[in-house]
Amino acid sequence: MTLPRPLAPQPLSADPPVLRVENLRKHYGQVEAIKGISFQVFPGEIVGLLGVNGAGKTTTISMLLGVLEPTSGSIELSSVNLLRHRSQALAGTNFAAVYAPLPGNLTVYQNLRVFALLYGVQDFAARLQSVLNAFDLHRFRDAKCGVLSSGEQTRVGLAKAMLNRPRVLLLDEPTASIDPASAREIRTTIRRFAAQAHSGVLWTSHNMYEVEEVCSRVLFLSQGEIVLEGDPRKLPSEYGKPTLEDLFIHVTSQPPDGEQRWSVKPS
Amino acid sequence: MERQAIMNPARVAAILLRQLYLYRGSAARVVPLFAWVTIDMVLWGFMTKFLGALAHTAYRFVPALLGAVLFWDFMTRVMQGVTTAFFEDVWSRNFLNIFATPITMSEYIAGLLLSSLVTSLVGLGVMIAVAGAAFGLSFAAYGVIALPFVLVLLLSGMALGITAIAIVLRFGPAAEWFIWPIPALLSPFACVYYPLSTLPVRLQWFARLLPPTYVFEGLRAVVAGHGLEGSLLGAALLLAGAYILLAYGIFARVFRHALQSGLITRYSAETVS
Numbered sequence: 141m142t143l144p145r146p147l148a149p150q151p152l153s154a155d156p157p158v159l160r161v162e163n164l165r166k167h168y169g170q171v172e173a174i175k176g177i178s179f180q181v182f183p184g185e186i187v188g189l190l191g192v193n194g195a196g197k198t199t200t201i202s203m204l205l206g207v208l209e210p211t212s213g214s215i216e217l218s219s220v221n222l223l224r225h226r227s228q229a230l231a232g233t234n235f236a237a238v239y240a241p242l243p244g245n246l247t248v249y250q251n252l253r254v255f256a257l258l259y260g261v262q263d264f265a266a267r268l269q270s271v272l273n274a275f276d277l278h279r280f281r282d283a284k285c286g287v288l289s290s291g292e293q294t295r296v297g298l299a300k301a302m303l304n305r306p307r308v309l310l311l312d313e314p315t316a317s318i319d320p321a322s323a324r325e326i327r328t329t330i331r332r333f334a335a336q337a338h339s340g341v342l343w344t345s346h347n348m349y350e351v352e353e354v355c356s357r358v359l360f361l362s363q364g365e366i367v368l369e370g371d372p373r374k375l376p377s378e379y380g381k382p383t384l385e386d387l388f389i390h391v392t393s394q395p396p397d398g399e400q401r402w403s404v405k406p407s
Numbered sequence: 408m409e410r411q412a413i414m415n416p417a418r419v420a421a422i423l424l425r426q427l428y429l430y431r432g433s434a435a436r437v438v439p440l441f442a443w444v445t446i447d448m449v450l451w452g453f454m455t456k457f458l459g460a461l462a463h464t465a466y467r468f469v470p471a472l473l474g475a476v477l478f479w480d481f482m483t484r485v486m487q488g489v490t491t492a493f494f495e496d497v498w499s500r501n502f503l504n505i506f507a508t509p510i511t512m513s514e515y516i517a518g519l520l521l522s523s524l525v526t527s528l529v530g531l532g533v534m535i536a537v538a539g540a541a542f543g544l545s546f547a548a549y550g551v552i553a554l555p556f557v558l559v560l561l562l563s564g565m566a567l568g569i570t571a572i573a574i575v576l577r578f579g580p581a582a583e584w585f586i587w588p589i590p591a592l593l594s595p596f597a598c599v600y601y602p603l604s605t606l607p608v609r610l611q612w613f614a615r616l617l618p619p620t621y622v623f624e625g626l627r628a629v630v631a632g633h634g635l636e637g638s639l640l641g642a643a644l645l646l647a648g649a650y651i652l653l654a655y656g657i658f659a660r661v662f663r664h665a666l667q668s669g670l671i672t673r674y675s676a677e678t679v680s
Contacts, residue, residue: 257421
C-alpha cells in the first residue's frame, strides 16, 4: 500500500506560521539525509518531531538553526527567509538541546548575560529574573554551569532558550536528563510560554507519554521523510494501535521498500 | 551567512565579555598573560647584557635585540589571543550555541580580534615595564616609529590568528598542535634577531613577503641611527593589510564549508579534552 498523505496542519490561530519549511533536502555526497520535507508550525502550537535515532531529526533542527546549510528548499522563521536573512531570522528563534550545554566554565548569570547580548535582549534584568524563576535557578545564579547536575544544566539551557522570547522555539529532547517531577514542571512552563508568547515550538522526544501530553500535532520522520502527521491523541486509534508508542515502533521499524514503507492502514 | 553592512556592536561585545568573564574567574588564564612574557624579557635581557659585555662594541644590544624580542613576543601574543579565544568555544563545545544566534561571521571574528587586542596589550605593557625596569629598555630609543611597528605586528598577528583558526575549523581540534608553532616556524625568515642580509638570497625573497621583516629591519636601522625609509614601512602596512583580507577570505571559505558539511554541529558533539 502507499503511504497516506500527511494531514494538513491545523492552525491554532489565523496568524501565519512562525515556521515554514518547504521541500527541505540535505545531501551528504550520495547520501540523502533529508528528502524534501515540508511542514509548518503555527503560533501557540507545539509540534512533536518523532523518529528513531538517525531518522534526521537533529539534521532538520540544525538546518532550522542555520548551522547546517540545506542542499535545497526553504526555511522561513517568523516569515523571514533564513538563508537570505540569517541574523534577522535567528533573532526571533532559540533552542535547547542535550548535546549543546552552555559553557561549564561560566556561571549561570555570565552565560545568560553573554547570550542576552548575542540575541539582542533589551530588558536583560527583567528577563533574567523571569527565566531564573521559571526554571528554579535562582540559587544557582552564580554557580559555574560545569558543576551543576545534568538536569540543572538542562534547565539552564532552557532558560537560555527563552531569554529572547523566541517566536520559534526548537527543543531537542528537552527533558531527557530530568527527573519526572522536574520534567512535568518544565512541560507546564513551556506550554504556558507557547500560549502566552504566541510562540511555535518544535519538540523532539523519545518519550511518547510526554509527546501525547504536550504536542498538539506530531510529525513522524523516518529515513529523512515525514511519513505520518496528526494529533498524537487520535493517531493510535486511527491506525489501529493501542498507544502512540506502539504506533511509533510500528512506523519506524518497517524497512523501506520503495512505495510501501509501512503497512498500518487507517481504520 | 548574509553580508551585513554594519556589525552589531553588542554581539561583538558578547564575544569579548565571554573572554573577560573567563579571565576574571581563572587564575590559570590570567597568570600566563604575565608569566611567559616576563620570563622572556628576563631571559633575553640577560642574554643581551652578556652579548653587550662580550662584544665590546658600541652596538646597542638592548634596543636592537631585546626590543626585537619584545616586538616579536607581542605579535605572537596577538596570534595566540585570537586562537585561544576561538579554542574556548572548541573546548567548551559551544559552537552550536554561538552560531545558532544572530551573530554573523564577521562579528564573531571581530570579537575574537578585540579579545586578542585586550590580552596582548596587557602582555605588551608587562614586557615594556619589565624590560624598562630591569634592563633599561626605553621606547624613546625608537621614537614615534614604534607606533607603526606595533600596528604592523598587530595586523600580522591577527592575520596569523585568523588563518590558524581557519586551519582548526577545517581539520579539527587535533590541528591545534600544528598551529601553535607557526610563529616559531616564521621567526627565522622574519629576521627577528639578525639582518635580512644574513639570509641566503633566495630566502630573502620569502622574508620580504613577511611584514614583520620590515619592522625588524627598520628597528635595527633606527637603533643604528640610519633612519627609516617610509616606503618600507608603507609596504609592511600594505602587506599586513593584504594578509588580514586574505586570512579573512580563507576563514570565510572554511566557514562556508563547515556550514555545508555539518562541521559546526559535529564540533558541538565532539568531546575535546
